[in-house]
Amino acid sequence: MSSRLKDRMRQDRRQALFGNSPPPPRQPAPYPEGEIIYRCNDRYIVRHGDSITKYTTNPDGMGANDHPNEELALRFVKAHTTIPVPEVISSDWDRITMEYVEGQTLQQAWPMLTPDQRSDILAQLSDYIAQMRALGGIYLGRLDGQGVVVPCIMTRSGGPFGTLVELHDWLVQPPKRLQIQSMYWHQITAQLSTEYPIVFTHGDIASRNIIVRDGRIVALLDWEFAGWYPEYWEYVFALRGMDNVDWETLGRYLPSLFTKRYDLEYILMRLILTLY
Structure with a gap:
């Protein structure tokens, strides 16, 4: 791949994440x-003794703020739920x-777990999802005030x-959308309700x-995108991830972990993601 093409791809990614307000230049420690x-790619996890450091060599770090969203999310989860998460030791803009x-x-x-252990783990996970969904928000975005993230x-x-209408309008306006398809995408977003609760x-x-460990969940990791989203979001992106990675491990059990299924939203969001 030519250096010019790589530069263009980096610029496109930066635009997609930060729009016209990228983070200022910062010098990594x-x-x-x-x-x-x-x-x-540019993401690393390094173990040193009883600690790990998750860091990126990307010049924009882990976001626009001085500390990553994940740090705030981990502290929030520990304060408001019984979900097991790692203790935060320190953080900076890129780690x-x-x-x-x-x-x-x-x-x-999963392959080594007994049927009882599998049932216990699924029950734990269902409880953790319910605890998160009991926490309501007033805006749509990450916990630290940055925007929503569509992982793709x-x-x-x-x-x-501020509203689901704004979110749904934005979802169908990436660069690949053709203006002549406006009615098509409007019909899709019209099937997404504007009344979903906003939940953690x-x-x-x-x-x-x-x-x-020992047949129990001891940590739920990777809270980088955590924040306030419509109630269907967790179901849609968890199911999408299981489709792509590990359907047999957990994916086919996933709908039962939610008190309500969001299969129509899953189908519609998969269509929307073809734009990305």
């Missing part, structure tokens, strides 16, 4: 040394250091929004983000 236990939680991902552990190949952010949402529930 030295990156921590230790065992790299995860790497994906967050947390306690290391010993265990396996649910994706790794071209991850996109917009808002925050993890935004990326998947078996790779669930740590288990």
